[in-house]
Amino acid sequence: MKNFIKYSFIPLFGAVVSCTYDFPADETQVPTAGEANFAKMVVIGDGIAAGFMDGALYDRGQGNSFAVRLAEQMSLVDGGAFTQPSINSVNGYYGMGPNNTILGRLILKTTNGVTSPAPIGPGELPTAYGGNKAELNNFSAPSLTLGLALIPQTGGPNVPQNPAFNPYYARFASNPGASTPIGDAAQALGSSGTFFSFWLGSSDVLGYAIGGASNPLILTSDSDFTQRYSLALGAMLSANPDAKGAVANIPNLNVLPYFNLVPWNALPLDQGTAAAVNQGFAAYNGGLVQLKNMGLINEEERVLRTINFVAGQNGFLMSDESLTDLSQFGLPSIRQSKASDKATLTLAQALGQPIGGNSQVVRGVSYPVEDVYVLTPAEQTQIQTKIDTFNGIISAAVQADAQRLVLVDINAFLNRVLQGQVNFGGAVLNASIIPPNGGFSVDGVHPNGRAHGFIANEFINAINAKWGSNIPLTNPNAIPGNDIPVQ
Structure with missing residues (x-):
């Protein structure tokens, strides 16, 4: 039987369009910190907080993360320097290609009238961070589950007997094979830290979903999630009893283009x-x-x-x-x-x-x-039930320490994006990968740079409302989203 498949699961694009928009500045704002202190913000999370986009960690994505945008706006209310473990890679690492070539991030590519994600080449394998690890503010790593955030094996060694190894954390771990991501973040917060962002838990369920629910061993149980979330968040709270923090939750399955781009009758x-x-x-x-x-x-x-x-x-x-x-x-x-599939x-x-x-x-x-x-429908129900349960655990954890924590409801925000209810300066953000308005990067799972600007504003709005701060909003329309397709 010949290979007869030819289909386009992404609508073709018309004229070249710009990915930035005008933004009306508000010169009446008087930036203030309110009851919070942003002198040193520490960030711990998984791929989104690390700036993972287009299936890779690379320079532009890392530089456009919500954490960077949030720190920039905090600098207007006496926030301090924000240092990330720079990846120093233009294209990042997506996977291995033919003849052991290293493939880089995904791009939109049109071939024979069909537009679809394709890796760009060449890419680069992650290399060790060469900066001063003691000056880091961001301790996030792609695919970081709560369990991996709490164990030293996440930092190495890189051997077949260690499936926990995460090369993205290992490259900047304070003591690879002995330190933990949570331990490093807590150490930084305890060492003159004043505020923290905590966004873990998504990888505990979405990693299972992205793999078609084919590996039940990687789906965190409710009891393990409860225990691990308490340990991880508790470590941050204990590191500095005076530090306040913003905690984000897990997006729903239906908002992710990853599950909506290939039609059931393709x-x-x-x-x-x-x-x-x-x-x-x-x-x-x-x-x-x-x-x-x-x-x-x-x-x-x-x-x-x-x-x-x-x-x-x-x-x-x-x-x-x-x-x-x-x-x-x-x-x-x-x-x-x-x-229904x-x-x-x-x-x-x-x-x-x-x-x-x-x-x-x-x-x-x-x-x-x-x-x-x-x-399948049964698997979708299982995953959504997990997300709902985990978000309930996250909400309860925030409420348990309501004086020091605020919930950033990213789940509700992305549901509004899905419903077409989010815009800034009149420019809409939607739940697709199609430029200029698509809010997800080409991998269909992680937000793109422009969406990270909106996410930063969700953090800012929650912080301002909680502690009487007046951190100015960032301009998401000045941040690049997805590039137009190449031929």
């Missing part, structure tokens, strides 16, 4: 191919009828599992572990995707590709799409 077939594939599933469909007549499955499941391709756009063949196990009858747990962005490059070079075995057609590429 598989185009012509009439001849559809007929040939259907013939191959005739025995499978007949077996379903027999098992239904035997009372082993109901009519609803028989219809759900029946494979029927048509000329035009089709749902792809996929595995579904929630189906009744019929393997003893020689029938696999497969079906075609439905509108969510495909991951990574499926864009895998769908319709031959397996093992065999043109007769094609992913999504004669070979089911693996669990890593799709979220």
